[in-house]
Amino acid sequence: MNRRFWSLMVVPLIAGFPAVAAGQASEGRSFELSTLHRAAIDTDPRAQQVSLLAAQSELRLRNINMLRRPSIGVDGQVQFQSDVAHLPSGVPFSGAFAPPKDTYDGSIRLDQRLFDPTVGPQEALERAQLAETQARVRATLFTLRQQVNDAFFAAALLHARAGSLAATIADLNARLRETSARVREGTALPADAAAIEATLLRRQQDADDLQVSRRAALDRLGTLTGQTFADDDTLVLPDVAASVAKARQSQATLRARPEFEQLARTRDRIARQQELTTVQERPKLSVYVRGGYGQPGLNFLASEFEAYALGGVRLQWNPVTWGSGGRERQALAIQQQVVAADEAAFAKSLTTSIEGDEAAIDRLQRSLASDERIVALREQVERSTELRLQEGVVTASEYLDRSAELLQARFARAGHQVELAQASARLLTTLGLEVR
Numbered sequence: 001m002n003r004r005f006w007s008l009m010v011v012p013l014i015a016g017f018p019a020v021a022a023g024q025a026s027e028g029r030s031f032e033l034s035t036l037h038r039a040a041i042d043t044d045p046r047a048q049q050v051s052l053l054a055a056q057s058e059l060r061l062r063n064i065n066m067l068r069r070p071s072i073g074v075d076g077q078v079q080f081q082s083d084v085a086h087l088p089s090g091v092p093f094s095g096a097f098a099p100p101k102d103t104y105d106g107s108i109r110l111d112q113r114l115f116d117p118t119v120g121p122q123e124a125l126e127r128a129q130l131a132e133t134q135a136r137v138r139a140t141l142f143t144l145r146q147q148v149n150d151a152f153f154a155a156a157l158l159h160a161r162a163g164s165l166a167a168t169i170a171d172l173n174a175r176l177r178e179t180s181a182r183v184r185e186g187t188a189l190p191a192d193a194a195a196i197e198a199t200l201l202r203r204q205q206d207a208d209d210l211q212v213s214r215r216a217a218l219d220r221l222g223t224l225t226g227q228t229f230a231d232d233d234t235l236v237l238p239d240v241a242a243s244v245a246k247a248r249q250s251q252a253t254l255r256a257r258p259e260f261e262q263l264a265r266t267r268d269r270i271a272r273q274q275e276l277t278t279v280q281e282r283p284k285l286s287v288y289v290r291g292g293y294g295q296p297g298l299n300f301l302a303s304e305f306e307a308y309a310l311g312g313v314r315l316q317w318n319p320v321t322w323g324s325g326g327r328e329r330q331a332l333a334i335q336q337q338v339v340a341a342d343e344a345a346f347a348k349s350l351t352t353s354i355e356g357d358e359a360a361i362d363r364l365q366r367s368l369a370s371d372e373r374i375v376a377l378r379e380q381v382e383r384s385t386e387l388r389l390q391e392g393v394v395t396a397s398e399y400l401d402r403s404a405e406l407l408q409a410r411f412a413r414a415g416h417q418v419e420l421a422q423a424s425a426r427l428l429t430t431l432g433l434e435v436r
Contacts, residue, residue: 028232033152033425033435036225040144043226049137057130064122070112075292079103099296100303107292114286114313117279125276128269135262142258145429148224153422155217156235160414162210165203168407171382172200175399178390192389192396199400203407237421238435244424247431248358256432257350263343267336274332281325283317350430357427364420371413378406 041047080102113119176196182188211231218229247254289311297306385402388394425435 028230028234030234030236031227031229032236033149033238036148036152036221036227037145037435039225039227040148041141044141044144046137046141050134053130053133053137057126060126061123064119064126067113067116067119067122070110073109073111074107075109076106077104079105099301103295104305105292105294107290107294109288109290111286111288111314113284116284116286117282118276118284121272121276121279125269125272128265128272132262132265132269135258135265139258139262142432144224145435146426148221149422149425149429149435151217151221151224152235153418153425155214155221156237156421157415157418158210158214158217159235160418161411162207162214164407164410164414165207165210167410168403169200169203169207171386171403172196172203175386175389175396176200179396182390182392187392195396195400199403237418238425240421240424240428240435243433243436244361244427247428247433251351251354251431254431254433255347257346257430258432259346260343260432263339263346266339270332270336270339274329277325277328277332281318281321283315286314286316288312288314353430354427357423357430360423361420361427364416364423367416368413368420371409371416375406375409375413378402378409382406 082101084099084101176193179188179193179196183190183193215231218231218233221227222229289309291307291309293305293307295305296302297308298310299306382399382402382405385394385399389396389399428435
């Protein structure tokens with residue numbers, strides 16, 4: 001098999017697509033970055049917190065809703081007191097009004113709220129707290145995307161380098177066979193074959209090292225995503241040039257990161273707290289009914305056990321709070337300002353974070369424009385040196401130098417392709433956009 005065959009096979013590997021050699025399709029699977037992002041989030045144990053928090057909040061909302069229903073309480077009391085109300089001695093019939101010093105009482109009390117302005121705001125606050133905590137979980141899970149990016153592109157870069165190295169190994173194998181034949185014919189020195197074989201062995205060692213490193217990167221990626229990767233699986237580099245160009249134009253107003261949603265939910269929760277603080281100063285109205293049995297009953301002068309009942313309307317209001325409610329609302333207003341400052345700082349940090357990626361994208365695009373030309377020129381030089389080696393005009397050492405230069409050019413091209421995809425994906429991830 002000649003160099004052209006290997007070049008045709010390696011190019012798809014570098015581009016991140018399944019390779020096809022001699023009409024035989026690759027048996028490995030293909031994985032896209034966006035799919036692995038979703039897998040990492042879905043398999044993370046913290047993803048369960050979203051539904052758990054919802055279930056927890058539902059229980060609390062049910063408790064708050066129970067405040068609209070009547071409350072029932074049971075009271076019981078046995079008491080002995082050293083003195084009781086009685087008529088002074090010497091007053092006629094004073095002995096007839098001598099209530100007992102031991103009292104017994106058991107009662108059932110029912111309270112029903114007629115007007116309580118705090119129930120609705122309590123429910124609104126609980127819903128706002130749920131939205132905030134769920135948004136915080138989503139923001140935490142979003143950080144998994146960058147970890148997946150790092151492992152994905154580390155494996156993809158090693159895969160691309162392995163493809164370039166495979167082409168070089170194929171060339172060296174062909175040159176070794178040719179040189180060995182010439183040595184047997186007496187037209188080449190044994191040292192030439194030895195030099196080529198030594199370089200071939202070294203390149204095979206490099207290939208083994210790349211395979212081990214790629215396996216480690218795939219294992220890290222598998223741990224993050226819950227997937228199992230085989231050595232012949234392919235990681236498809238995302239084509240996001242159009243998405244990156246659009247994102248760079250609108251990044252100043254872009255608010256796609258889940259942290260922005262979390263901050264918005266925090267502001268909403270503070271607003272609900274302010275509303276609750278306001279209505280807590282309003283009056284509450286309720287009715288109550290109490291029925292009991294005791295000694296004495298409502299007639300405290302009686303000395304017999306008797307049943308009794310009473311009921312009424314209760315008004316609860318604290319018109320004077322010495323400004324505590326106003327101060328609490330001021331404190332919450334200050335907290336709103338703190339959240340606004342956090343949001344501005346976060347937006348600024350995103351702008352700072354993507355500046356490096358934007359510069360890298362521009363640089364890599366320029367580099368890739370010249371990489372193809374560099375590789376083509378290195379291949380031309382290598383082919384010329386190969387022909388001269390076959391003719392015995394140059395030594396194997398000179399040919400190996402040209403081969404090494406071609407390998408480095410291929411490495412650079414493959415690396416720039418993967419680095420451009422990585423910088424683009426990192427920019428989109430930083431901005432909170434999907435990498436498709």
